[in-house]
Amino acid sequence: MTHETQTPAKPPVSVVTVQGDASGFAQRIQVGPYEWLVDEPPEVGGTATGPSPYDLLLAALGACTSMTIALYARRKHWPLQRVSVELVHSKVHAADCQDCLTREGFLDQIEKKVSLEGDLTPEQHARLLEIGEKCPVHRTLRSEVVIHSERA
16 A cells, blocks of 8 residues: 655635825725725824834734644634734834843834633633734744845
8 A cells, every 4th residue: 555645735825915105105905805004193204094014014913923823723623713913013222122132223013912702711721822822924924034126
């Protein structure tokens, strides 16, 4: 009897297109059939026609965290009913960050509060919070990211 090894399926590739004119910050984003606007608030020169780029970054992290926690709870058949993730982005002085290797300039800091609803044991609750730290977007933000830019 031979055992064939299967190559894991690659996740679908999505193409994100962002377009805007040079008159302001507003941009139109398209991902497949989905389209939305991104802008900056008026206090920095935008027109507030949509969330800011950092808002989208936080939304991606929050959504990934919530999805990862919910998926894990479903697989374990744990009584999780709802996940809420609240995120805040700020710039902090590197010298004020006790857990950081960088000691000069400013660092990006994301505060993430995760609320779990359901009849969970303290152990299940702790494990789900731990699993949330392992979502793919969280891992991407904590790793070295290489971006290749080229002229279209």
